[in-house]
Amino acid sequence: MINLKPSSFRDPSGFVFESNGEIFRQINKVYQDDYDYFISSGLYDELIGKNFLIKHEEVSTPILKSETAYKILKVQRIEFISYPYEWSFSQLKDAALLTLNIQFLALNKGMILKDASAYNVQFFKGNPIFIDTLSFSKYEEGSIWEGYKQFCQHFLAPLALMSFSDIRLSKILTNFIDGIPLDLASKVLPFKTWFNYGLLTHIHIHSYAQNKIIKNVGNGKDNKKINKLGLVGLIENLENTIKKINWKIKRKDWVDYYQSTNYSEDSFEQKKEIVSTLINRISPKSILDIGANTGIFSRLGKRTEECFIISVDNDPEAVETNYLQTKRTFEKDLIPLVIDIANPSSDIGWNNKERENFLERGSFDLVLALALIHHLALSNNIPLSFISEVLSKLGKFIIVEFIPKEDSQTQKLLSSRNDVFSQYSLSNFRHIFKEDFFLLEEIQIRNSLRTIFLLERK
Amino acid sequence: MYLDPGSGSVIFQIILVGLLGISVFIKIFWRKFINLFKSTKNVSPNDEEIKKD
Numbered sequence: 001m002i003n004l005k006p007s008s009f010r011d012p013s014g015f016v017f018e019s020n021g022e023i024f025r026q027i028n029k030v031y032q033d034d035y036d037y038f039i040s041s042g043l044y045d046e047l048i049g050k051n052f053l054i055k056h057e058e059v060s061t062p063i064l065k066s067e068t069a070y071k072i073l074k075v076q077r078i079e080f081i082s083y084p085y086e087w088s089f090s091q092l093k094d095a096a097l098l099t100l101n102i103q104f105l106a107l108n109k110g111m112i113l114k115d116a117s118a119y120n121v122q123f124f125k126g127n128p129i130f131i132d133t134l135s136f137s138k139y140e141e142g143s144i145w146e147g148y149k150q151f152c153q154h155f156l157a158p159l160a161l162m163s164f165s166d167i168r169l170s171k172i173l174t175n176f177i178d179g180i181p182l183d184l185a186s187k188v189l190p191f192k193t194w195f196n197y198g199l200l201t202h203i204h205i206h207s208y209a210q211n212k213i214i215k216n217v218g219n220g221k222d223n224k225k226i227n228k229l230g231l232v233g234l235i236e237n238l239e240n241t242i243k244k245i246n247w248k249i250k251r252k253d254w255v256d257y258y259q260s261t262n263y264s265e266d267s268f269e270q271k272k273e274i275v276s277t278l279i280n281r282i283s284p285k286s287i288l289d290i291g292a293n294t295g296i297f298s299r300l301g302k303r304t305e306e307c308f309i310i311s312v313d314n315d316p317e318a319v320e321t322n323y324l325q326t327k328r329t330f331e332k333d334l335i336p337l338v339i340d341i342a343n344p345s346s347d348i349g350w351n352n353k354e355r356e357n358f359l360e361r362g363s364f365d366l367v368l369a370l371a372l373i374h375h376l377a378l379s380n381n382i383p384l385s386f387i388s389e390v391l392s393k394l395g396k397f398i399i400v401e402f403i404p405k406e407d408s409q410t411q412k413l414l415s416s417r418n419d420v421f422s423q424y425s426l427s428n429f430r431h432i433f434k435e436d437f438f439l440l441e442e443i444q445i446r447n448s449l450r451t452i453f454l455l456e457r458k
Numbered sequence: 459m460y461l462d463p464g465s466g467s468v469i470f471q472i473i474l475v476g477l478l479g480i481s482v483f484i485k486i487f488w489r490k491f492i493n494l495f496k497s498t499k500n501v502s503p504n505d506e507e508i509k510k511d
Contacts, residue, residue: 011460115461144475149467201474210466226472229486230479234471237478 006353007119013134016075025056025073025133032070034111034137043109043136052102054078054124054131073133079286079308080362083355084118084154085173086337086345088320089162089247090327092170095121095128096155100239102130103145107232112139116147118154118179119355126332142225145234149210152202153179156242160203161185163247164193167316170338177349182207198241249317267448274443275370275399276300278454282397284365288312290341290394291372295322298334298368308333310362314340341372341390342380359393367395370452374403377424378413384423384432392436398455402429407449426451 001019008016013031017024027035038044047053056073084092095118103113113135120132145151157180161169165188172180186207193199279287279301287309289298298311311334313319322336339345344358369391376382391398403410404426405419414421430439437455444451463471 013460144463144468144471146461146463148471149464150461152467206467206470209470210464212466226475227479229482230475230477233478233482234475236482 006351007349007355009350011115011132011134023075023077024059025075026066026069027071027073027134028068029070030068031134035070035134037138038111038133038136041109041111043106043111044133046105046109047102047130050105051125051127052098052105052130053133054122054129056133075131075133078122078124078129078131080310080335081356082123082335082337083173083345084158085171086339086358087123087170088316088323088336088338089159089167089170090320090323091123091128091336092118092155092159092162093242093245096151096159096242097239098128098130099151099155100235100242103235104232106136107139107228107235110139111136112143112145114146116151116154123335126326126330126334139228141228144226145231148234149182149206150179151238152182152206155179156199156202156238157182157185159242159245160189160193160199163245164190164199167247170316174345174348177354183211196241196244198237198244202238202241247320249320251317264447267445267450270446271370271401271450271452272297272300274445274452275368278399278441278452279366281454282366284397286310286362286364287366287368288362288364288394289368289370290339291369291375292322292336293318295325295334295336297370298322301366301368302331302333309335310364311336312339312341314338314342342376342382359390363393364395366397366399367391369398369400371401371403371409373400373429374407374410374413378410378421381420384429385435388433388436392457396457398437398453398457400433400453400455402426402451402453404449 003018005016005018008014012028013034014025014027017026044053048055055076059072059074084095087095098121099113099116099118103116106112114137115132115135117132120130120135121128122131123129153176158170158173161172161180169188176184182203186204189199189203194204275297284301285307287298287301287307289295289301289309289311292298292311292313293315295311298309301307301309311322313322313336316338319336319338322334325331326334326336339358345355347353347357348355373384373387376387377384391400405411405414405421405424430442433439433453433455437457439453440456441454442451443453
């Protein structure tokens with residue numbers, strides 16, 4: 001059974017397909033010279049050595065019969081695919097710096113990255129990693145960097161908008177699959193960015209050039225010779241610009257937040273113990289933690305060997321904190337992502353298939369939904385049966401916390417609105433979730449009104 | 459070339475790279491100049507190789 005990946009069709013150099021659960025990449029004859037040079041120049045080995053590029057091996061038996069094929073590569077599988085509009089600020093920044101680093105190494109070996117798509121980067125084993133083996137072409141003296149505009153649209157513009165305008169603007173990447181148009185970024189960015197040399201050059205003047213020069217000078221195809229030193233200067237300049245864009249988390253007391261606002265320290269510790277015991281009982285290979293905050297409960301899953309964890313929250317600050325922790329402690333098995341489970345990423349791109357929606361992108365052995373249901377039910381008015389249905393699609397086992405109306409946190413949610421939630425009760429929760437799940441365990445947290453359930457999908 | 463690099467972007471890149479090239483040239487020249495005064499143990503950087511700061 002061969003499935004062509006609907007995300008890989010723009011580049012005529014080859015394409016990606018899946019067969020029997022393994023990922024392959026076909027290299028077309030048109031890319032033969034570049035591919036052979038990529039291997040013989042030592043660039044491939046260097047990138048693998050630095051953990052910058054996904055590994056592949058050449059497969060001798062043809063899996064796909066095709067006259068255009070030069071070679072077939074079996075590519076190491078990424079556990080979970082994520083997209084730039086789901087990354088926190090530093091994730092996008094690290095992906096940008098990786099792309100530029102690879103460009104430096106490529107130029108040293110006489111090659112050049114022909115594109116600069118943020119979708120060519122994934123998070124794998126704790127690091128951003130480049131996944132497009134076909135992005136490299138032989139550098140010819142004098143040639144321009146064709147991916148310059150794309151780099152500005154995919155990385156620089158969203159980072160600048162996140163940093164100088166609003167962190168939530170990363171989500172507009174879902175509307176612009178080839179990155180944020182520079183004239184849009186230039187309009188939205190505050191006036192002070194005109195005094196930032198890098199942003200003035202690569203966004204404001206660049207966007208002006210796109211709109212004006214094209215009309216007056218016409219086509220840029222004819223005379224496009226540039227000096228290699230200048231090209232290096234351009235990459236260095238972009239790198240410095242990106243490095244200087246920062247975004248600071250305002251709320252520094254996340255750990256405090258857990259303990260001071262939710263419940264007593266004793267209850268909090270007991271909740272950790274309960275969740276930890278239940279996780280060990282399941283021994284999952286994959287965990288999705290929804291509403292993970294900074295990932296305290298996600299990390300309880302690390303006790304099980306060889307388990308990867310996707311830790312999602314709709315708060316960009318929490319996800320940024322979570323990501324910075326994975327970097328600080330060299331965690332290999334946890335990917336934090338900015339996902340609003342009440343409105344998860346949808347299918348986008350050509351035929352609505354190019355980038356897959358979040359809910360169908362993976363299925364998990366275990367889903368954690370702690371301190372989540374009351375937000376969905378009482379703040380977003382989502383019926384309990386809808387929540388049960390979605391959770392049952394996502395994972396085989398679910399650890400879910402039910403917080404009744406009497407709890408101080410739910411009281412807060414209800415304080416400013418009419419209580420129209422007559423269905424929201426513990427007995428009803430049990431009743432409704434039993435439609436989709438077997439109830440394996442029900443444990444009340446000490447000194448609190450909260451209950452933890454372990455459920456298994458029917 | 460499978461991407462459209464954009465006519466305006468290409469022309470802008472050519473102008474920008476011209477300016478940045480001068481600054482990289484000055485930087486390399488300056489490094490060499492500084493190295494003249496350093497001990498002979500220091501190997502002067504190779505022009506062909508792209509060094510990152």
